[in-house]
Amino acid sequence: MGEDSTSTDTLAGRSALMNTYAPPEVVMARGEGSWMEDEEGNRYLDFTSGIAVNALGHDAPVVRRAVERAMERGLIHTSNLFRTRPAEELAAQLVQVAFPGQVFFCNSGAEANEAAIKFARKAARERGGPDKHEIVAFRGAFHGRLYGSLALTDRPAYQEPFTPLMPGVRWATVNELGSVRQVVSKERTAAIFIEPVQGEGGVIPVPDDFMRTLRQVAHEVGAALVCDEIQCGLGRTGDLFAFQHSGIVPDILTLAKPLAAGLPMGAVVAAPHISELIRPGDHATTFGGGPLVAEVARAVLCAVSEPEFLGRVRRSGDRLHRELEGLAARHHIVEGVRGRGLMLGMVLRREAASEVVRAAREEGLLLVGAGPNVVRFVPPLNVTGEEIDQAVAVLRRVLPAVERGR
Numbered sequence: 001m002g003e004d005s006t007s008t009d010t011l012a013g014r015s016a017l018m019n020t021y022a023p024p025e026v027v028m029a030r031g032e033g034s035w036m037e038d039e040e041g042n043r044y045l046d047f048t049s050g051i052a053v054n055a056l057g058h059d060a061p062v063v064r065r066a067v068e069r070a071m072e073r074g075l076i077h078t079s080n081l082f083r084t085r086p087a088e089e090l091a092a093q094l095v096q097v098a099f100p101g102q103v104f105f106c107n108s109g110a111e112a113n114e115a116a117i118k119f120a121r122k123a124a125r126e127r128g129g130p131d132k133h134e135i136v137a138f139r140g141a142f143h144g145r146l147y148g149s150l151a152l153t154d155r156p157a158y159q160e161p162f163t164p165l166m167p168g169v170r171w172a173t174v175n176e177l178g179s180v181r182q183v184v185s186k187e188r189t190a191a192i193f194i195e196p197v198q199g200e201g202g203v204i205p206v207p208d209d210f211m212r213t214l215r216q217v218a219h220e221v222g223a224a225l226v227c228d229e230i231q232c233g234l235g236r237t238g239d240l241f242a243f244q245h246s247g248i249v250p251d252i253l254t255l256a257k258p259l260a261a262g263l264p265m266g267a268v269v270a271a272p273h274i275s276e277l278i279r280p281g282d283h284a285t286t287f288g289g290g291p292l293v294a295e296v297a298r299a300v301l302c303a304v305s306e307p308e309f310l311g312r313v314r315r316s317g318d319r320l321h322r323e324l325e326g327l328a329a330r331h332h333i334v335e336g337v338r339g340r341g342l343m344l345g346m347v348l349r350r351e352a353a354s355e356v357v358r359a360a361r362e363e364g365l366l367l368v369g370a371g372p373n374v375v376r377f378v379p380p381l382n383v384t385g386e387e388i389d390q391a392v393a394v395l396r397r398v399l400p401a402v403e404r405g406r
């Protein structure tokens with residue numbers, strides 16, 4: 001699994017890292033495919049993929065080769081003072097597979113949504129005046145932790161310590177057209193933000209007909225429909241983009257997590273009627289779209305947009321879905337399974353997601369919660385059938401203990 005430093009000091013005790021996360025004690029040291037190994041040599045089947053980031057698994061040969069190609073040219077970064085070929089080619093590739101338009105590159109999901117807010121507001125303002133600045137978001141949504149994206153994130157506890165956030169946010173409920181009609185208007189609405197499959201909110205696919213209705217409403221009021229596919233995009237659901245399931249095309253698409261296989265990268269794809277209004281100075285980032293990350297993203301996009309690859313994601317997703325349904329039939333604590341492709345949530349009858357995650361980890365399976373009562377399954381998209389069976393076998397062992405309340 002590659003070379004390593006020979007440091008012998010332990011990480012026990014107080015960490016110098018700020019207390020923003022609550023990780024378990026294990027210290028991860030290596031990775032290969034769907035597996036990680038900790039410093040003590042324990043192996044884990046990784047169904048977190050770094051939260052839907054490592055779509056091709058750890059140490060993927062195509063990623064390694066892309067990094068090497070970039071490093072052979074010797075350019076990690078040039079800044080946006082200069083054009084480089086990987087970013088140009090990646091952008092061309094993205095608009096080809098998503099929809100016609102132009103692309104802005106940044107460094108994370110939240111940054112992609114912040115840029116999308118700015119682009120949508122600029123377009124709305126130019127055509128409808130300064131009142132046309134409101135953004136509609138949905139109950140349960142997660143769009144990031146910066147001041148605009150946090151304002152669109154339905155988590156009062158994450159927001160309250162940091163108010164005031166970005167003003168002009170209106171809330172609606174998925175599948176309730178009336179709640180949308182109540183908050184949109186031609187005069188005020190600049191954009192409607194939606195995750196086609198809510199991720200952090202509990203792995204909840206938005207029904208296709210509601211996606212089509214939103215497309216229609218956005219059109220009627222002259223607002224940008226923004227699909228946040230930071231988690232559900234790039235093959236995760238078995239379609240290259242989750243919006244394609246409903247047959248709609250958004251005005252803006254935001255991407256990040258798996259885009260550069262774990263190197264930090266985000267992207268905003270905007271349709272021409274928005275992108276043509278963007279001028280030098282409207283937005284910028286020092287690191288965005290550098291030649292190293294863009295070369296890696298090109299390799300990821302090539303891999304995940306292959307029809308055969310997507311077919312395999314759908315088959316693996318069906319298999320995992322079926323197996324999890326089987327667990328639901330045998331274990332009362334499991335209420336059901338939802339999601340699409342390899343983005344699945346096991347819904348529990350009580351708030352025991354963190355207990356399941358901990359018990360599974362102790363048995364060598366890494367999972368992540370999506371809210372207090374949902375356990376999320378986001379394995380690498382090239383996970384094998386055998387690995388799926390191994391994961392299910394672990395759950396079969398740990399669910400009875402969680403059920404008994406240990």
Ligand SMILES: *Cc1c(COP(=O)(O)O)cnc(C)c1O
Nearest residue numbers: 108109110142143144199230231
């Ligand atoms: C993770 C996530 C974000 C935020 O991405 P960061 O890279 O953590 O800023 C935004 N939207 C969705 C749907 C996400 O899953």
